Amino acid sequence: MARANDAVAALLQEYADLLAITGSDAFKARVYEKAARAIAGHSADVTTLDNNELRKISGVGASIADKVAEYRDTGRVRVLDELRTKIPSGVRAMTDVPGLGPKKAMTLYDQLGIDSVDALADAIDAGRLKGLRGFGPKTATTLRHNIELWRSQPSRFLIDAAMGTAADVIAALEGVRGCRRCTYAGSLRRMKDTIGDIDILAAADRTDALMKALTELPMVTEVISSGEKKTSVRTKMGIQVDLRVVPLDAWGAALLYFTGSRPHTLRLRELALRQGLTLNEYGLFRVDDNSLLAAKTEEDVYAALGLDFIAPTLREDRGELDAATEGTLPRLVTERDIKGDLHAHTSLTDGVSTLDQMVAAARERGLKYLAITDHAEKLPMQRMTRAKMLKQREALRAIDAGPMTLLHGTELNIDADGNVDWDAEFLAGFDICVASVHDHFTQSRQQMTRRFVAACENPFVHIIGHPTTRQINRRQPVDADWDAVFAAAARTGTAMEINSYPDRLDLNDELVLRAKQHGVKFAIDTDSHSTVHLGFVKYGVGQAQRGWLTADDVINAWPLTKLRAFLRDKSHAKTK
């Protein structure tokens, strides 16, 4: 599954972690982390590059280039293997427990021979940490508690669940006297596909009332820490909520800082330093006389650094600072650009809303067109037949949808060999066909790739639905050579879906970036099974933005005539 770049990045990250645990130069460890990130985000396969090309990657110098080359040639990195013999893998795993970092993990291993999370839990239960320097009774209790949390809960939460919690917290805090502004930041604002914790930023002159209000919310089960400027709690759902309160004058700098990502803000700080400036959550200051340059809005801070405004969804250190310097940031697709939905179900198959309800809800949302795409007959549980499909088409054609155009489509099943339901004649009757993988998830990469390529080459298939078929926290993505699949999609004029369903978000941002490099077009669909799901489109747009897409890349951001031409061009392939 993983690209060679991901494997190399994982090795470099492991090396960085082991350096930190062994207490070597902290800066050295940071350099390896940075290089790992740069390689993970590099477009070319690093195992195809020579040393000179490797060293052109920012953060990769002679030493790291040699290690990558060694991995390319031998599949190993000798110095990493040596470190691994000194530090058991369980010691590194221990640093995943909240509150336990590299220093304490090493102390536990050195002094007590503790080499796994399980061993640590046993040692705490047996009272073996008593007398160990740096490990008082409070630390032992907290660690034991955090081990259980770490064992019992997923580390990432679905974006819509996090968004709901954030909205509840914000609504409560906005009602607190003295609260001037309140919003969410962090990975939620960046629209990452999954959310680790929720960052809430508030502006107020006095902070105590806000901190108290947060800790007293009914949803809060645990106060992790609480100070004058920052409070962290855990909710019933298990997600951590961090609240930061700043003066209103620092709003922009604080929002920028707490939105992150860390690599992005780190780069901003480096850029500031090179200009004789320093950036923190209170503002951008001159180093020499501490005078304030910008703080009120994010736009002010970026401008003072000589940068165009960078949308939160782009702040991942994937080249956005260079683009902002050069004025070449993309004009990102927005929810307002989305003119229609090309993947939606009704109660004819596994949807819960009727055709009429779906049409009415889509019209209410102001869509210009809607494709109804119920499941085809090879998904046996749906009991679909040709007759039912034709009857639905008749019903759909009879609906007066006002200014909205209705398209009759279907979600075909891509079988193990890459074929789809129904014959050419029947398929030709549809306005649009989505085709998706719904079974045989464990095929080899080679088989799976052939399967997708065959589907792309089918003249009746316009969109590949939820391509990796992952279900977040439940099912892994299928294994395919995505570069080969994307190349086929671009060549055949087949759009790749960005499925907006919160537990899919498929393609995700990283694959969107890769697909775009192949010249692929995209469809941001909701895959709605109910009228309320139409609102999920914002999450699909989030992934699209994170993949640097413009409205021109997204076929359902196009006017209907242009979309129809795209669909027609694909179908014309069948006569060639």
Next chain:
DNA sequence: GCCGTTTTCGGCCCGACTGTTTTCAGTCG
């Protein structure tokens, strides 16, 4: 270990909170 619009050497982001300390190390984001 990397890097350079003050630097090829000497820096490297920085603030908040906790716990165990008697002035700060460790962790987190």
